[in-house]
Amino acid sequence: MSSSLQDIKLDELCNSIIGINKNIQTVAIINKLGRPVKKVTRDGSLKQLPQPKDEMFFMQCVLQISMGKEYDSEYGPINYHLLERENLTMITFPMRDHVILVTAKKDTSPISLARKIVTTINGYS
Template sequence: MPEKKLDILEYELKCQDILDDAEIRYVGLLDEFGTLLAGGCKPGMTIRLTEEQLESVCKELASRVAKRKKFDAELGHVKYSASRREHVVIMSFPIHDKVMMLVAESNVNIDRLAFRVISKLGRQWGEFVGK
């Protein structure tokens, strides 16, 4: 079954809307190879990575998201995934064959932030965006 084609301009606007959240430092829509298609860093904000390190994180994240799909039949689709680190939280939201990656403050409530992000993506909490 072919993947749905996303409107990149629409997701650029969604990224900007998500960046308005005070707890978010970075949000980007990535393709399956980790290439940034839309979004970026909040102006004046740092994500503590060099450009090369960010590219590497994006590639690794896109790869992990793709690998998780092999368990969808048994475990259900991934709605989001989060990694709490000492200095930041990194979250991913699968969207068809793409992934929304965000970097947030380390003290963020992950589930509440996920709810806000999913709402801004135009979805309901109980709805999976990968179908």
């Protein structure tokens, strides 16, 4: 797949995910080194983390999914990893050699949202 075609597909995927629910604030596709390759943010959403914290957070997401893969043979592959904070829900999804990070407002059902996102991701895999 050409680079520009891949970029279009990643843009389409991010836009499809952010369109699933109005409470989704950000969709980021992160490579295995913890660097974002695509990022879509809904207008008016939460303020961004400072650059060093943003990078560390992305690396943490990749590490969490990567470490979880160690148990795939015993428990099956990870569909998603869910983290709820006081005012934010974060869900990470493995996709080939990337991780998709979705942040959403707390006003949503995280399990239902995660399942809808998995269905969308599977349509692009």
